[in-house]
Amino acid sequence: MNNVSKNYSCKDVINKIGKTPVCYLTGEKIDLNKPQTYNLDHLIPTSKGGSNDLSNLGICLRDANQAKGDLLVDELYSLCEKILSWKEKCDSP
Numbered sequence: 001m002n003n004v005s006k007n008y009s010c011k012d013v014i015n016k017i018g019k020t021p022v023c024y025l026t027g028e029k030i031d032l033n034k035p036q037t038y039n040l041d042h043l044i045p046t047s048k049g050g051s052n053d054l055s056n057l058g059i060c061l062r063d064a065n066q067a068k069g070d071l072l073v074d075e076l077y078s079l080c081e082k083i084l085s086w087k088e089k090c091d092s093p
Contacts, residue, residue: 024058
């Protein structure tokens with residue numbers, strides 16, 4: 001792995017996410033037996049200087065990870081608030 005200050009193992013990843021992980025973005029339960037449904041996401045994207053260190057990784061649902069893209073978590077929340085605000089305006093009579 002590149003951009004890592006300390007190597008880590010699969011066991012280290014499991015210790016971090018736990019045996020019954022939840023998506024750090026949505027809070028939904030993640031089934032580790034369905035790897036096609038989840039990803040490890042960079043909390044600070046590598047495009048914004050984030051590392052591949054375990055401390056910069058969070059488990060999340062694949063769809064949530066795709067929606068986040070290379071945004072910081074606060075940037076994603078801000079975008080979601082704008083989207084929901086616009087939806088409310090559009091839905092109002």
